[in-house]
Amino acid sequence: xxxxxxxxxxxxxxxxxxxxxxxxxxxxxxxxxxxxxxxxxxxxxxxxxxxxxxxxxxxxxxxxxxxxxxxxxxxxxxxxxxxxxxxxxxxxxxxxxxxxxxxxxxxxxxxxxxxxxxxxxxxxxxxxxxxxxxxxxxxxxxxxxxxxxxxxxxxxxxxxxxxxxxxxxxxxxxxxxxxxxxxxxxxxxxxxxxxxxxxxxxxxxxxxxxxxxxxxxxxxxxxxxxxxxxxxxxxxxxxxxxxxxxxxxxxxxxxxxxxxxxxxxxxxxxxxxxxxxxxxxxxxxxxxxxxxxxxxxxxxxxxxxxxxxxxxxxxxxxxxxxxxxxxxxxxxxxxxxxxxxxxxxxxxxxxxxxxxxxxxxxxxxxxxxxxxxxxxxxxxxxxxxxxxxxxxxxxxxxxxxxxxxxxxxxxxxxxxxxxxxxxxxxxxxxxxxxxxxxxxxxxxxxxxxxxxxxxxxxxxxxxxxxxxxxxxxxxxxxxxxxxxxxxxxxxxxxxxxxxxxxxxxxxxxxxxxxxxxxxxxxxxxx
Ligand SMILES: [Zn+2]
Numbered sequence: 001x002x003x004x005x006x007x008x009x010x011x012x013x014x015x016x017x018x019x020x021x022x023x024x025x026x027x028x029x030x031x032x033x034x035x036x037x038x039x040x041x042x043x044x045x046x047x048x049x050x051x052x053x054x055x056x057x058x059x060x061x062x063x064x065x066x067x068x069x070x071x072x073x074x075x076x077x078x079x080x081x082x083x084x085x086x087x088x089x090x091x092x093x094x095x096x097x098x099x100x101x102x103x104x105x106x107x108x109x110x111x112x113x114x115x116x117x118x119x120x121x122x123x124x125x126x127x128x129x130x131x132x133x134x135x136x137x138x139x140x141x142x143x144x145x146x147x148x149x150x151x152x153x154x155x156x157x158x159x160x161x162x163x164x165x166x167x168x169x170x171x172x173x174x175x176x177x178x179x180x181x182x183x184x185x186x187x188x189x190x191x192x193x194x195x196x197x198x199x200x201x202x203x204x205x206x207x208x209x210x211x212x213x214x215x216x217x218x219x220x221x222x223x224x225x226x227x228x229x230x231x232x233x234x235x236x237x238x239x240x241x242x243x244x245x246x247x248x249x250x251x252x253x254x255x256x257x258x259x260x261x262x263x264x265x266x267x268x269x270x271x272x273x274x275x276x277x278x279x280x281x282x283x284x285x286x287x288x289x290x291x292x293x294x295x296x297x298x299x300x301x302x303x304x305x306x307x308x309x310x311x312x313x314x315x316x317x318x319x320x321x322x323x324x325x326x327x328x329x330x331x332x333x334x335x336x337x338x339x340x341x342x343x344x345x346x347x348x349x350x351x352x353x354x355x356x357x358x359x360x361x362x363x364x365x366x367x368x369x370x371x372x373x374x375x376x377x378x379x380x381x382x383x384x385x386x387x388x389x390x391x392x393x394x395x396x397x398x399x400x401x402x403x404x405x406x407x408x409x410x411x412x413x414x415x416x417x418x419x420x421x422x423x424x425x426x427x428x429x430x431x432x433x434x435x436x437x438x439x440x441x442x443x444x445x446x447x448x449x450x451x452x453x454x455x456x457x458x459x460x461x462x463x464x465x466x467x468x469x470x471x472x473x474x475x476x477x478x479x480x481x482x483x484x485x486x487x488x489x490x491x492x493x494x495x496x497x498x499x500x501x502x503x504x505x506x507x508x509x510x511x512x513x514x515x516x517x518x519x520x521x522x523x524x525x526x
Contacts, residue, residue, distance in 0.1 A: 005029075005030045005031075005032065006021065006029065006030070006031045006032070007031075007032045008031055008032065008033045008034075008037070008041065009032070009033065009034055010033075010034040010036070010037055011037075014037060014040055014041045014044055015044045015047075017041070017044075018041060018044030018045045018047070018048055019044075019048060021045065021048075021109055022045060022048035022049060022050060022087070022088060022107075022109070025087065025088045025107035025109070026088075026106065026107050027107065027108075028107075028108045028109075028110065029107075029108070029109050029110070030109075030110045030112055031109060031110065031111050031112065032112050032113075033111060033112070033113060034113070035113040037239075038092065038111055038113045039235070039238075039239035040235075040238070040239030040240065041111065041239075042090055042092065042111055042239075043238045043239050043476070045090050045109060045111075046090070046473065046476075047476070047477075047480075049087045049088065050087075050088050050089065050090040050109060051088070051089050051090065052089075052090045052091075052092070053089050053090065053091050055092075058091040058092070058093075060074055061074050061089070061091070062091075087107060088106070088107025088108060088109060089106065089107065089108045089109070090108075090109045090111060091108065091109070091110050091111065092111045092113070093110050093111065093112045093113070159181065159190065159227055159228060159293075160181065160292075161180060161181060162178045162179060162180050162181060163178070163179055163180075163181050163286055163291055163292040163293035164176050164177070164178055164291060164292045164502060165177055165178075165179055165217045165285060165286055165288070165290065165291035165292070166217065166218070166219075166290040166291060166502055166505045166522075167215050167216065167217050167281075167285075168205065168206065168209075168214055168215060168216055168217075168218055169214065169215045170214060170215075171206070171207065171208070171209060171214070172206055172207065172506075172509075172510075173506065174290075174505045174506050174509070176502065176503060176505075177285075179284075179285040179286060181286070181293055181295075182284055182286075182295060184228060184229070184230050184295070185230055185297070185298060186230040186231050186232045186233075186298070187230050187232045187233060187297070187298025187299070188229070188230045188233075188295060188296060188297050188298055189226055189228070189229045189230070189233055189242075189248075189295075189296040189302065190226070190227050190228040190229070190293060190294075190295060190296075191224040191225065191226055191227070191248060191293065191294045191295075191296055192224050192225050192226075192227045192292065192293055193222055193223075193224040193289055193291055193292055193293060193294055193524050194223055194224045194225060194247075194310055194313075194523070194524055195222065195223060195224075195310055195313075195314050195499075195521050195522060195523040195524060196219040196220075196221050196222030196223070196277075196289035196290055196314065196521065196522050197221035197222075197314045197315070197317070197318065197496070197519050197520070197521045197522075198219075198221075198508060198509060198512050198519075198520045198521065198522070199220065199221055199317070199318070200419075200443060201220070201278070201443065201444075202218050202219070202220075202277075202509070202512075203509065203512055203513060204444060205218055205278075206218075206509045206513075207513065210444065211278065213278065213279075213280055215281050216278075216279065216280060216281050216287070216288065217277070217281070217285065217286070217287050217288030217290055217291055218277050218278070218288050218290050219276075219277040219288040219289030219290035219291070219522070220275045220276060220277030220278055220288070220289060220317060221277075221289070221314055221315075221316075221317040221318065221521075222249070222250075222276075222277065222288075222289020222290075222294065222314070223247060223248065223249045223289075223305070223310065223313035223314055223316070224247070224248065224289075224294065225245060225246070225247055225248075226242065226243070226244055226245065226246050226248055227244065227293075228244070229242065229244065230298070232298070233298075236248070236302050236303050236304045237251070237301040237302055237303060237472070238303060238304075238476055240303075240304045241304070242302070242304055246304045246306050247304070247305055247306045247308070247313060248296075248302050248303060248304055248305060249302070249303050249305055249313055249316050249317070250275070250276050250294075250296055250300055250301060250302050250303075251275070251301040251302075251303065251472055251475045252273035252274060252275050252300075252301055252472065253273060253274040253275065253276070253279075253297070253299065253300045253301070276288055276289060276294060276296070276300070277289050277290070290502065290505060290522055291502070292502070292524060301472060301475075303475065303476070303479070305479055307479075307483075308479065308482060308483070309493075310523075311492070311493040311496055312482045312486070312492065312493070314496065314519075314521050315352075315482065315492060315495060315496070315519070316475070316478050316479070316482065318348055318349065318352060318519070319352050319356075319478045319481060319482060320470040320474045320475050320477075320478045321349065321352075321440070321467075321469060321470055322349065322352045322353050322355075322356045322440075323356060323470065323474040323477050323478050323481055324467055324469065324470035324471065324474040325353065325415065325438055325440040325467035326353070326356050326357065326360070326438075327474065327477075328438055328440075328465040328466070328467040329413060329415070329436065329438040329465060329467075331465060332413075332436040332463040332465060333463075334412060334413050334434075334435060334436035334463060335362070335412075335413050335436065336362075336412075337361050337362065338364065339362055339364065339412040339413050340364045340366070340406045340409055340410075340411050340412045340413075341357055341362055341364065341365050341366070341411060341412065341413050341414070341415070342365075342366050342368060342402055342411035342413075342414040342415070342427070342430045342431070343357075343365060343366070343367050343368065343378070343383070343414070343415045343417060344368040344369075344414065344415065344416050344417060344418060344423055344426075344427050344430070345368070345369060345416070345417035345418035345420075345423065345441060346367050346368075346369035346371070346374035346375060346377065346378045346417075347374070347417065347418070347518065348495055348518050348519045349417045349440070349441070350367065350369070350378070350415070350417035350418075351374075351377060351378060351381050351495060351518065352495070353415050353417055354367060354378055354381045354382050354383050355381050355382065355485050355490045355492065356481060356485075357382070358381070358382035358485075358488065358490060359481055359484045359485050359488060359490075363382075363384065364384055364406065365382060365383045365384055365385075366383065366384065366385045366386065366387060366402055366405040366406060366411070367379070367383035367385075367386045367387070368386070368387045368389055368398075368402065368430075369386070369388065369389070370388060370389050370390045371388075372388060374518075375387075375388055377494070377518070380491055380494070381490055381491065382490060384405075385405035385406075386405075387401045387402055387405055395425070395426045395429050396429070398426060398429070398430075399426075399429035399430055402430045403430075409432065410430060410431055410432035410435065411430050411431050411432065411435060412431075412432060412435050412436070413431070413435055413436045413437070413438070414427050414430050414431050414435070414436075414437050414438070415437075415438050415440065416437065416438070416439045416440065416441050417440060417441050418441045419441045419442055419443070419444075419446045420441070420446065421446060421447045421448060421449035421450075422449070423441070424439060424441070424442075424449040424451075425449050425450050425451055427439075428451060428452075428455075428456035428457070428460070428462065429456075431460065431462060432460075433459075433460050433461065434460070434461050434462075435460065435462060435463075436462065436463045436464065436465075437462060437463070437464045437465075438464070438465050438466075438467055439464065439465075439466050439467070440466070440467040440468070443468070443469075495518050495519045496518070496519045496520075496521050497516075497517030497518045497519065497520065498511055498516070498517045498520040498521070499520075499521050499522075499523045500520070500521070500522055500523070501522070501523065501524065501525050502522055502524055502525070503525075505522060508520055508522060
């Protein structure tokens with residue numbers, strides 16, 4: 001019943017195969033693939049615009065009647081057809097082929113893992129793409145598995161018995177403590193920390209401990225190198241192989257909810273999941289990136305980002321916030337190539353916002369801030385014009401300045417990237433009738449803001465989205481964004497204005513609080 005059956009088997013060229021599969025898809029395609037390769041293939045399909053249905057969603061989709069209306073409704077409910085990014089649906093099948101016989105009128109890729117129906121697979125295997133290269137790879141993998149089976153863990157070089165960690169023991173006070181490096185479990189990974197950015201969240205913890213976590217080891221914008229791993233660890237959360245020496249970042253930790261996986265987070269951001277660097281202290285202690293070593297426990301998400309330099313890797317977490325915000329903004333349908341876009345606030349978040357817009361081909365950007373130094377950097381990052389709000393009195397005057405900067409037009413779309421309630425009140429005035437707005441500046445409660453619902457929202461028919469943190473999918477998108485930004489010459493690494501060794505972490509935080517730089521990073525001594 002499928003229009004096409006592809007047998008990919010253990011092909012090494014998965015990203016190309018995914019591209020071919022996704023190209024112009026508008027019907028059901030079944031793909032037969034080796035179980036070990038399925039997740040990696042799905043990752044590439046998602047990059048091609050696919051929406052991975054959770055098991056529940058897939059079951060629902062295939063259990064409803066054949067009526068086009070019902071299918072449309074189910075797709076709509078999944079958010080797959082309404083969201084412009086998704087041009088097809090991906091279902092991972094754990095049942096035998098031929099069960100799903102439907103005419104969807106929409107692209108569906110059924111990823112069927114080899115081994116689910118050995119009888120059917122046998123003759124298909126004959127067409128499998130096995131090159132000499134592949135065979136030697138498979139042999140190598142089998143040998144390495146045999147090898148790792150004999151030893152409990154793989155490790156490289158000398159690993160010390162203890163690790164330093166900067167523990168926030170009371171408000172505005174880190175103490176460098178020494179903790180034993182624990183035995184690793186079969187699913188755990190030991191990472192030697194290379195560096196970690198200081199986040200606004202860290203600044204709040206340092207000053208006020210709003211989460212009540214003290215004592216703890218902070219630092220969630222970190223990266224480092226794998227020095228040891230348990231025998232069960234083979235791949236990262238995107239299906240890429242993991243080896244000793246690989247450079248990695250972590251994302252969220254999914255407690256005990258088996259329903260949440262990398263790909264089911266289509267509509268969910270990290271609220272509800274934990275991250276290293278914001279965990280309560282326990283008997284392992286090495287829970288945050290402000291340390292020499294981090295113990296990544298089984299069940300955490302981890303990504304192999306060996307193809308990015310240290311600065312880029314430190315910027316992944318804050319960049320993911322903007323990838324998410326711009327994805328939210330795109331859902332309004334207002335943001336286009338030739339849009340006039342206002343970005344208010346030129347801290348790291350606003351500056352990265354400009355960079356993301358630039359990599360999307362948006363060129364007409366006006367940056368708004370009160371510090372000339374930041375506005376100058378905004379221009380380096382790709383803003384066409386800048387407006388210094390300290391030169392204008394009141395929202396009306398400021399809105400006129402923004403209008404002038406766009407050559408006599410208000411913005412089609414605006415991003416609010418400050419945590420200031422007044423800035424929130426003002427930004428409505430910068431947007432034209434029928435325009436859009438994304439508010440992403442309030443990571444934490446920054447108080448109430450006053451708006452005029454008639455003038456600001458109704459009369460303008462404004463479309464507004466809020467954005468907070470990111471999804472795991474945005475994380476993967478961020479890796480590509482960073483490469484693209486570098487490719488078009490944006491000075492991303494200049495965002496890191498200050499570097500401190502771990503031993504000077506208190507001074508690093510104080511510098512951050514004085515707002516002297518942009519992104520401040522701890523870079524570990526070698
Ligand atoms: Zn952060």
